[in-house]
Amino acid sequence: MTKILRTGKGTEDGLKELLRFLLDNGKVKGVLTLRKTDEDGAVSYSLITAPAGIDSAVPLFPLMPVNLAKQLSLLTLNEAATEPIAVVLRPCELRAFIELVKRTQASLDNILFISSTCPGVYPLEAAVEGKVEEHVPKYWEAAARGEPAPDVRSACQACEYFVPYTADITVSLLGNKDIGKETTFSLNTQKAELFVEGMSGEFSEKEPDAPILKQIQSTRKAEREKLADEAELRNLGIDELTKTFSRCIGCRNCSKVCPACYCHICFFETETAEHDAPYYETELEKTGCVNMLSDTTFYHLVRLFHVGASCTGCGQCSDVCPANIPLWAISLKVGGAVQKAFDYVPGRSVEEGLPITTFAPEEFAGVV
Amino acid sequence: MSSSRKGALLAAEGSAEKAIIGFVKLALKQGAFDAVLVPSRVPAGDSFAYHLIGNETVLEAASPLAPVMPVQGARVISSITRRGKGKKKIAAIMRPCEARATIELAKLGQVDLENITLITMDCPGVMPLSDYFENADRGDKLFADASQKWDTGPMRPVCRICDKFSSTGGEDLHIGTMGTKNGSILLVPRSPKGEDVLSKAGLSLEENAGSWETCVNKLTEERKQKRGESNEALRSEIEGIDKLTKAFSACINCHNCMRVCPICYCRQCHFDSDKMKFSFEDYLSRAETRGSLRVPTDTLLFHIGRMLHMSLSCVSCGMCEDACPTAIPVAQIFTLVGDRNREVFDYVPDKSVDEPLPLTTFEQNELEEVEQSCAGVFAKQES
Numbered sequence: 001m002t003k004i005l006r007t008g009k010g011t012e013d014g015l016k017e018l019l020r021f022l023l024d025n026g027k028v029k030g031v032l033t034l035r036k037t038d039e040d041g042a043v044s045y046s047l048i049t050a051p052a053g054i055d056s057a058v059p060l061f062p063l064m065p066v067n068l069a070k071q072l073s074l075l076t077l078n079e080a081a082t083e084p085i086a087v088v089l090r091p092c093e094l095r096a097f098i099e100l101v102k103r104t105q106a107s108l109d110n111i112l113f114i115s116s117t118c119p120g121v122y123p124l125e126a127a128v129e130g131k132v133e134e135h136v137p138k139y140w141e142a143a144a145r146g147e148p149a150p151d152v153r154s155a156c157q158a159c160e161y162f163v164p165y166t167a168d169i170t171v172s173l174l175g176n177k178d179i180g181k182e183t184t185f186s187l188n189t190q191k192a193e194l195f196v197e198g199m200s201g202e203f204s205e206k207e208p209d210a211p212i213l214k215q216i217q218s219t220r221k222a223e224r225e226k227l228a229d230e231a232e233l234r235n236l237g238i239d240e241l242t243k244t245f246s247r248c249i250g251c252r253n254c255s256k257v258c259p260a261c262y263c264h265i266c267f268f269e270t271e272t273a274e275h276d277a278p279y280y281e282t283e284l285e286k287t288g289c290v291n292m293l294s295d296t297t298f299y300h301l302v303r304l305f306h307v308g309a310s311c312t313g314c315g316q317c318s319d320v321c322p323a324n325i326p327l328w329a330i331s332l333k334v335g336g337a338v339q340k341a342f343d344y345v346p347g348r349s350v351e352e353g354l355p356i357t358t359f360a361p362e363e364f365a366g367v368v
Numbered sequence: 369m370s371s372s373r374k375g376a377l378l379a380a381e382g383s384a385e386k387a388i389i390g391f392v393k394l395a396l397k398q399g400a401f402d403a404v405l406v407p408s409r410v411p412a413g414d415s416f417a418y419h420l421i422g423n424e425t426v427l428e429a430a431s432p433l434a435p436v437m438p439v440q441g442a443r444v445i446s447s448i449t450r451r452g453k454g455k456k457k458i459a460a461i462m463r464p465c466e467a468r469a470t471i472e473l474a475k476l477g478q479v480d481l482e483n484i485t486l487i488t489m490d491c492p493g494v495m496p497l498s499d500y501f502e503n504a505d506r507g508d509k510l511f512a513d514a515s516q517k518w519d520t521g522p523m524r525p526v527c528r529i530c531d532k533f534s535s536t537g538g539e540d541l542h543i544g545t546m547g548t549k550n551g552s553i554l555l556v557p558r559s560p561k562g563e564d565v566l567s568k569a570g571l572s573l574e575e576n577a578g579s580w581e582t583c584v585n586k587l588t589e590e591r592k593q594k595r596g597e598s599n600e601a602l603r604s605e606i607e608g609i610d611k612l613t614k615a616f617s618a619c620i621n622c623h624n625c626m627r628v629c630p631i632c633y634c635r636q637c638h639f640d641s642d643k644m645k646f647s648f649e650d651y652l653s654r655a656e657t658r659g660s661l662r663v664p665t666d667t668l669l670f671h672i673g674r675m676l677h678m679s680l681s682c683v684s685c686g687m688c689e690d691a692c693p694t695a696i697p698v699a700q701i702f703t704l705v706g707d708r709n710r711e712v713f714d715y716v717p718d719k720s721v722d723e724p725l726p727l728t729t730f731e732q733n734e735l736e737e738v739e740q741s742c743a744g745v746f747a748k749q750e751s
Contacts, residue, residue: 249497289423
């Protein structure tokens with residue numbers, strides 16, 4: 001039975017109260033969460049150490065300026081957290097972080113993970129246009145009904161993994177009709193129980209939300225198929241792929257913001273991947289015409305190959321693409337197929353080995 | 369109107385773009401160069417990419433005046449010649465800002481110009497990528513209408529204030545399209561290489577360039593004024609550390625501005641290196657100093673570092689702004705900072721490959737007023 005803590009405030013306030021409690025009582029030295037950084041409403045992740053800083057925190061603001069897994073990896077790459085911190089992140093960020101831990105790019109030590117049953121986030125574009133704030137009431141109404149708001153990222157509308165796997169504390173949002181009145185925390189680990197000890201609220205033991213979450217899961221699967229169709233990704237043969245990536249400008253920003261792409265220098269940015277004048281001249285002699293942006297489809301295929309198994313479908317790649325390529329859908333389709341083939345869910349458990357580094361003497365007999 | 373400058377007038381049916389292609393085909397046929405580097409539509413039809421073309425028939429479908437700039441041409445020339453020049457002579461047909469960036473890259477040792485002939489044209493600007501990609505058909509029409517009227521409304525914000533949209537003297541050959549009739553073009557050589565191309569193509573310099581120059585000068589003056597006004601307006605919005613912080617408050621630290629920038633050529637930026645990966649203790653103590661630490665960290669430092677490194681050579685092409693996922697007016701900010709910095713060094717990033725970069729030039733006596741004011745500050749601190 002999961003332990004439950006209920007507090008009598010609306011969800012965002014209840015969560016802020018928890019964060020303040022953790023800081024005030026010295027249970028953590030810092031809280032990593034979304035925060036309004038100026039009076040015009042710019043929202044960024046921040047590592048907050050002063051309890052007063054929680055006032056400007058907006059832990060459930062429906063925006064993902066960066067995938068926090070990538071940032072948390074940077075914070076814990078050279079050394080694990082030396083002091084306890086609490087981190088509020090979305091399920092896909094948490095799963096991506098677990099993948100980075102498996103790839104030895106991050107450490108779990110000393111971190112209290114707080115996540116939620118996630119209603120999704122708005123595209124960065126909405127933040128640029130200053131529209132997120134006005135969407136917020138509608139967003140919460142949809143969340144209470146167990147639906148994603150209509151304008152959230154396509155990746156979020158198609159997401160089946162809105163329940164976090166490895167969070168210490170899960171805030172109940174999706175399908176929770178009482179979002180505005182109270183906050184329900186599931187205390188999933190002993191660590192969580194220790195951290196909230198002394199907090200005022202009503203403790204109980206009850207399985208929350210299970211039936212409605214199952215129901216949402218099945219509607220999402222249908223949504224996923226529909227959205228993949230809309231992105232014209234039914235068949236991904238080489239012709240379709242070339243067409244899909246035809247607008248790519250080769251900036252590789254999709255890899256820069258991707259939490260799974262952790263390489264210090266991408267192969268495609270090394271000298272090995274560069275051509276020189278004789279190469280271009282030989283190509284020119286062969287065909288009479290050389291496309292100078294020719295390696296883009298190759299790049300995307302290699303990236304899918306490298307990160308497909310670990311893709312958690314956050315949608316960050318699509319949001320930053322200057323050419324509006326529906327990268328989220330491609331990753332979801334290809335990543336989803338790879339994950340299914342290996343019966344692997346990225347970020348489900350830190351113990352689960354990466355398919356590519358796990359040797360199974362007998363697998364894919366048909367392929368071999 | 370008379371001018372000392374002369375050019376070759378090439379009459380053409382229809383558009384300036386067709387006339388440019390006609391000329392390039394002629395020069396290629398006459399052996400003025402072996403291949404042409406020029407934007408062409410991609411097979412899917414919804415974008416453009418630089419193509420290296422040696423075949424006259426393929427050249428027919430080129431788009432020297434493409435409505436968008438998905439990749440800055442200087443980067444393309446660099447990718448061909450960075451490791452040394454090739455054997456073939458290549459004519460690069462590009463926008464003036466691309467040629468200017470190429471010259472800067474040559475100064476930085478990232479381009480070998482020996483076998484490259486830079487050919488520019490009067491530039492109507494380019495549309496922002498996101499506007500064009502929303503609907504390429506509509507974009508094509510919008511661009512065609514606007515560019516004909518020299519209306520910069522649909523173009524990149526920095527194109528609207530560009531005062532170097534025509535010949536700047538660093539290129540080998542310029543193609544004038546302003547003030548000419550019925551899509552005819554005026555070919556103006558700006559170097560012996562350019563003269564050689566025209567003579568190989570069998571074109572002689574018989575046309576007085578006066579009326580073209582008058583048109584160009586008039587628009588240049590208008591644009592200079594606009595640029596000054598725009599810089600001044602932006603300055604009041606971003607000057608000072610608080611306002612600058614705010615201007616970059618949406619930055620997600622993806623560094624895409626740097627990766628599409630023709631001048632930022634470092635294989636690994638300092639800001640992507642291990643030097644910028646600190647220990648947990650460092651991050652925590654920085655947070656504790658002020659109560660909170662924005663994550664990602666050091667975003668403003670990155671932009672200021674980039675300004676310091678490349679703003680003198682910035683050609684205001686606008687790639688950075690198009691590639692920014694959070695619509696920060698990066699190109700406009702860098703235009704302002706670049707203009708002011710260049711004024712200090714009396715530097716123009718396009719005149720000639722031989723003009724040295726200010727940051728690599730040592731002068732015994734310069735910027736004494738800065739030295740003195742710094743000395744004053746230090747003296748005060750010490751006393």
